[in-house]
Amino acid sequence: MNQRSSNLLDEALGLDQTIEPWPLRGRIVAIEDQVETSGSFVLHHILKRSLSPNSSNVSIFIALSQPFSHYDRVLRKLGCNLVTQRDNNRLFFFDMLMLQCPGGDEGISPECGLIALYGKIYKTIVALPEVSSKNVTIIIDDLSLMEVAANGSSDYVLDFLHYCRTLTTEFDCSLITLNHEDIYSSADRPTFLLQMEYLADILIKAEPLATGLASDVHGQLTVLNKGMNYRQGSSRNKISNFHFKVKENVVECFYPGSQG
DSSP: OOHHHHHHHHHHHTTTOOOSSOTTTTOEEEEEEBTTBOOHHHHHHHHHHHTOTTSOOEEEEEESSSOHHHHHHHHHHTTOOHHHHHHTTSEEEEEOTTOOOOOGGGTOOTHHHHHHHHHHHHHHHHTSTTGGGOOEEEEEEOHHHHHHHTTTOHHHHHHHHHHHHHHHHHSOOEEEEEEEGGGSOTTOOOHHHHHHHHHOSEEEEEEOOTTOOOSSOOEEEEEEEEEEEOTTSOEEEEEEEEEEEEOSSOEEEEOTTOOO
């Protein structure tokens, strides 16, 4: 991601502030995309920023969508080596591609698998040296597959997310989630998706252009940053909207009409 694009996205997320602690500390970020318009590049950008050499951040990545090799390949193109970060205990990667929550036929609740996952996350956090001074970012990719693993039980996913939310208050962790919005009908949106939209301090939507497909624009990004802090001490909601184009090694973000 080039400097211009990085600055535009960072401004929308509040990451343009050169302050400590991590600006997303204690905040919940919900990314919603569509199957044809992926918003995963936002997740990758946040992961890269959280692992910046100038920070003490630790990231816990819950992968239900892709194996480690996929994220490592993508982040290398962005200038971040996940293998090195994992070896340095700044990245804890949980490969949950084979996560299965047994149904009632086995006498075990589908919730058990998610409780065990939460237990791993919690143990990882409390085992960190001087955990109170660490900025821990928990990233989940993606929630729709977590629901599949829970045999379609959105209630269990909602419970899991509430467990993770307690970490944002107990340890000031950041919670970042990605979910495919358009796989649900408007009348059948799961409770956990509505709840995440309500709880999110930052809600990000990646959508196709309203005017249809274009060769030089792949989609539009809307970022609602609730209660964004300003230096004078006040806060208010900030809405940013811009277009993006996905290239091999970068994602270019730009305001409508400024590309040319």
